[in-house]
Amino acid sequence: MKYLHTMVRVTDVQASVRFYCEALGLRELSRQDYPQGRYTLVFLAAPGDEDAQVELTHNWDAQPYDGGRNFGHLAYAVDDIYAACERLAGHGVTILRPPRDGRMAFVRSPDNISIELLQKGAALAPAEPWKSMQNTGSW
Amino acid sequence: MKYLHTMVRVTDVQASVRFYCEALGLRELSRQDYPQGRYTLVFLAAPGDEDAQVELTHNWDAQPYDGGRNFGHLAYAVDDIYAACERLAGHGVTILRPPRDGRMAFVRSPDNISIELLQKGAALAPAEPWKSMQNTGSW
Numbered sequence: 001m002k003y004l005h006t007m008v009r010v011t012d013v014q015a016s017v018r019f020y021c022e023a024l025g026l027r028e029l030s031r032q033d034y035p036q037g038r039y040t041l042v043f044l045a046a047p048g049d050e051d052a053q054v055e056l057t058h059n060w061d062a063q064p065y066d067g068g069r070n071f072g073h074l075a076y077a078v079d080d081i082y083a084a085c086e087r088l089a090g091h092g093v094t095i096l097r098p099p100r101d102g103r104m105a106f107v108r109s110p111d112n113i114s115i116e117l118l119q120k121g122a123a124l125a126p127a128e129p130w131k132s133m134q135n136t137g138s139w
Numbered sequence: 140m141k142y143l144h145t146m147v148r149v150t151d152v153q154a155s156v157r158f159y160c161e162a163l164g165l166r167e168l169s170r171q172d173y174p175q176g177r178y179t180l181v182f183l184a185a186p187g188d189e190d191a192q193v194e195l196t197h198n199w200d201a202q203p204y205d206g207g208r209n210f211g212h213l214a215y216a217v218d219d220i221y222a223a224c225e226r227l228a229g230h231g232v233t234i235l236r237p238p239r240d241g242r243m244a245f246v247r248s249p250d251n252i253s254i255e256l257l258q259k260g261a262a263l264a265p266a267e268p269w270k271s272m273q274n275t276g277s278w
Contacts (some may be wrong), residue, residue, distance in 0.1 A: 001164050001218065003184070003191035004257065006145045007211030025140050045142070052142035057211055068207030070250045072146030072196055081141065102218045111209040116145065 005043070005053035006074055008113050009065050012056045013040055015110045020044050023091035024076075024107075025084065026114065027052065046076060065111055073106070073114035073139070081105055081119040082127060098133035102126050106139035114139045144182065146211055147252050148204050152197045153180055154249045156236035159183050161271035162230035163215075163246075163254065164223065165193065185215060203224060204250055212245070212253035212278070220244055220258040237272035241265050253278045 008027055010016040013031075021024045033040045036043040042056040054074065078084040081099045089095055097106035102124030105117045116139075149155040152170075159165045165183040172179045179216040181195040183187035193213065220238045227246055228234055241263035244256045255278075 001185040001223075002188045002216045002259075004214040004216050004255075006213055007255070009209055011213055044208070046140040049141045055211070055214070065209035066207045067209050068205045070148055070204035070206050070252055071210035072148055072194070074145055075143040075194070077141045077143050085141075113209055116143075120141075 002128070003052060005055045006054040007057055008109070008111065009062065010056045010058050010109075010111050011062055011064050012110060013042060014057065016056055016058075017042065017044075018091065019093065019109050020056070022053065023088045023093050025078070025087065029053065036054075045093065067112045073116045075116040075118060077120045078117050079120055080124070081117055082124060082130060084117055085130065094136050095130075096136050096139040098130045099124075100126065100131055100133065102130075108139060142191060144194045146194040146196055147248070147250065148201065149195045149197050149203055149248075149250050150203050151249060152195065153182060155195055156181065156183075156195075158232065158248050159193065159195070162227045162232050164217070164226065168192065170239065206251045210252075210257045214255040216257050216259045218259055219263070220256055221263060221266060223256055224269065232259060233275050234269075234272065235275050235278040237269045237274070238263075239265065239270055241269075241271065247278060 027047050029043045031042045038060040040058040044054045085095050085105050093107050099105040103119045107115050166186050168182045170181045177199040179197040184195045224234050224244050232246050238244040242258045246254050
C-alpha cells in the first residue's frame with residue numbers, strides 16, 4: 001500500500017499553479033484537459049519527492065468551493081522557513097501564522113486549503129520581520 | 140522541500156484508528172495526548188511508506204466536523220483492490236464507489252474524509268460481487 005496524492009479542487013488553475021508552484025515551491029508534473037468531462041487535472045509534487053503528489057482538480061463550470069473542518073492541512077518540510085515565507089509573501093500570499101519560532105508557518109491556497117510549513121531539523125534562530133509579526137485570520 | 144502529511148480532524152480516535160488502520164490498512168506510528176491543550180495527535184502511514192503520513196487531530200471537546208468541497212480526497216495505491224474493499228466492507232465500511240472496473244474505489248472515513256483506492260499496475264479482471272455493485276451516495 002502506498003500514498004499517492006491528496007486531491008484538492010481549484011476554481012482557477014492559473015492562480016493555483018502560481019500559488020502551489022511559484023510561491024510555495026512545488027513542481028508541475030503533468031496537466032491534462034478532459035474537454036468531454038469539462039475538467040482539468042494537474043499533478044504537483046515537491047522537487048525530488050515526486051512520489052507524494054497533490055492533484056488539482058479544476059471543474060470548468062464550478063462555483064467557488066466551500067471549506068470544511070474535517071480536513072486540516074497539507075504539511076511540507078522546507079530547508080529554510082524564512083526563505084519559503086519570503087517567497088510566498090513576495091507572491092502576495094499572506095503568512096497567516098508567521099514563523100516567529102523559526103519552526104512553523106501556515107498559509108492558505110487561493111481556495112482556502114491550509115498549508116503548514118515546518119523547518120527541517122532544528123528551528124532557526126528567531127529573526128525579524130517574522131519574530132514580531134502577528135497572526136492573521138485562521139488556518 | 141518534502142511532503143510530510145495531510146492532517147484531518149477526527150471526533151473519535153478509536154473509530155478513526157479502526158477505520159484507517161484495521162479497515163484501510165495504515166499503521167499507527169505514534170500517538171500523543173496533550174492534556175493541557177485537550178487534544179490528541181495520531182500519526183499513521185502505509186506500511187513501508189512511512190514518509191507520507193496522515194495526522195489525525197482529535198480535539199477532546201470538538202463537535203462533529205463539517206466537510207467542504209475544496210478538499211477532495213486522499214489516494215492510496217493497493218496491491219489488490221478487491222482484497223482491500225473486502226477488508227473495508229468486513230469492518231462495516233460502505234464501498235461508495237465499488238471497483239467495478241478492477242481499478243478504482245472510494246470510501247469515506249467516520250468524519251467523511253473521502254479516500255480513493257487505486258489498483259497498483261494493471262486493472263484486475265472485473266469480478267463479482269464488485270462488478271454489479273451500484274454506487275452509494277457521493278465521495
